[in-house]
Amino acid sequence: MGRHSCCYKQKLRKGLWSPEEDEKLMNHITKHGHGCWSSVPKLAGLQRCGKSCRLRWINYLRPDLKRGAFSQEEEDLIIELHAVLGNRRWSQIAAQLPGRTDNEIKNLWNSCIKKKLRQKGIDPNTHKPLAEADRSGAAPTISTERTSGSSDVNPSSTGALGNLSHLLSETAQSSMLLPVYEKNHSETPNLARPKVPPKELFLDQITSTCRSSTCRSSGQTLYFPFQQPLGYSSESGNGDGASMNSLWFNQNDFNCSTISTVMPPVSPSALSTPMGLNVPPDNPRHGGTGVGSASVDSFYWDGTNPCSSSSTGSRGSNSLGFEPQSTSSILENSVFPWTDIVQEKDTRARLVEELKWPDLLHGTFAETTIAMQNQSQSLYDDVIKAESQFNMEGICASWYQNQQPQQQLQAAPDMYDKDLQRMQLSFENI
DNA sequence: AAGTGATTCAACCGCGGTCAA
DNA sequence: TTTGACCGCGGTTGAATCACT
Numbered sequence A: 001m002g003r004h005s006c007c008y009k010q011k012l013r014k015g016l017w018s019p020e021e022d023e024k025l026m027n028h029i030t031k032h033g034h035g036c037w038s039s040v041p042k043l044a045g046l047q048r049c050g051k052s053c054r055l056r057w058i059n060y061l062r063p064d065l066k067r068g069a070f071s072q073e074e075e076d077l078i079i080e081l082h083a084v085l086g087n088r089r090w091s092q093i094a095a096q097l098p099g100r101t102d103n104e105i106k107n108l109w110n111s112c113i114k115k116k117l118r119q120k121g122i123d124p125n126t127h128k129p130l131a132e133a134d135r136s137g138a139a140p141t142i143s144t145e146r147t148s149g150s151s152d153v154n155p156s157s158t159g160a161l162g163n164l165s166h167l168l169s170e171t172a173q174s175s176m177l178l179p180v181y182e183k184n185h186s187e188t189p190n191l192a193r194p195k196v197p198p199k200e201l202f203l204d205q206i207t208s209t210c211r212s213s214t215c216r217s218s219g220q221t222l223y224f225p226f227q228q229p230l231g232y233s234s235e236s237g238n239g240d241g242a243s244m245n246s247l248w249f250n251q252n253d254f255n256c257s258t259i260s261t262v263m264p265p266v267s268p269s270a271l272s273t274p275m276g277l278n279v280p281p282d283n284p285r286h287g288g289t290g291v292g293s294a295s296v297d298s299f300y301w302d303g304t305n306p307c308s309s310s311s312t313g314s315r316g317s318n319s320l321g322f323e324p325q326s327t328s329s330i331l332e333n334s335v336f337p338w339t340d341i342v343q344e345k346d347t348r349a350r351l352v353e354e355l356k357w358p359d360l361l362h363g364t365f366a367e368t369t370i371a372m373q374n375q376s377q378s379l380y381d382d383v384i385k386a387e388s389q390f391n392m393e394g395i396c397a398s399w400y401q402n403q404q405p406q407q408q409l410q411a412a413p414d415m416y417d418k419d420l421q422r423m424q425l426s427f428e429n430i
Numbered sequence B: 001a002a003g004t005g006a007t008t009c010a011a012c013c014g015c016g017g018t019c020a021a
Numbered sequence C: 001t002t003t004g005a006c007c008g009c010g011g012t013t014g015a016a017t018c019a020c021t
Helices: A019-032 A037-044 A050-061 A072-085 A087-095 A102-119 A130-135 A162-172 A199-211 A256-262 A290-298 A308-312 A326-332 A347-354 A364-386 A392-409 A414-429
Strands: none
Touching (some): A019 A037, A019 A050, A072 A087
């Protein structure tokens, strides 16, 4: 554990990357994918450590990166997300901003946003008015303790999500907003995964729905609250626009009805990544069952890093043909499905437009999606109204109840029945 | 034009987590 | 169960750039 072995090696270049190095790295990854990062520098002919190559790729060379200044919409979103997630979730904040890296957002926060907030009289740490923060003695909660598992989230944040944040923090004990389910359980790595969807999944779904611009508006249009474009396989053709080049999974293998049956328990933000779907990964070693696991058993895509899955190789068995390893093959074919992010639209509008599931996926899945959206909206409304009285059982029951009509929309394949049964069983156990 | 302080941001560092042997 | 390689993340650093005098 600890430092990369490569870091001990001598004669490795450090510091800024030269254009030649960039080109080498780009060419290598474009042709071969990165595979194991530690082997990249050797294969690419670079005098760098693999870690440095990875960082360079993720933060600078990745084709889907958005260049240019942050828009006001993006800044607002960062502030709001920071109010909920705190300093420790830059990667998750970045996941909500396509084409932006956690490093970039972190830098922006430390260099600009903090200052702006202070100028506006807002404590950037607590998101409270500075005077109030001083009075209440709410000291900035930035902690240097990395192992505590705590976040910088101030439970009494008075931001747009302050109440919700407070509510959630009391309900699920600190880090309930982690979109990636696995992360939530990283503190107890040796414990078996719960067989029911954790509260986090629902809470996350609620907050994600809240986050979507459509939720805040009239609610006339309801989209599944993914914050990121879905990916698509370029082989599926007609990928000529921003909305198309973002669909990641291979439509040849895409089974809408199956997806729709397994998606509901999955946190939308857990699904959302810069690259596409990121269903909470189920550790294959644990062989999960139940709702959360049911979805994962059927459908898993590690979209955290377009290439990360291929490096481990051990993850990603699924029944839908979403082969994580396929990322490498995509790269090998020099096909980057995450290119050409539309610059001119503001982030939220673009997200909303790109995430119109009915435009992407027709038929019953779209109907189901809308129903899910409605449900998510109602869940969120319920939570907001209840403020401090979070009733998980009620929400789960409500959710399950609303799934019934959707079930009739489906042709009820075997897999669907199994998943449904597992979901039902799991919810009954809550 | 030169000097200096402030700001930005790419890159590094070190840690915790995961996974396989 | 232990160990070590590796990945990914957040905090920090420092070179480059900018703004001002």
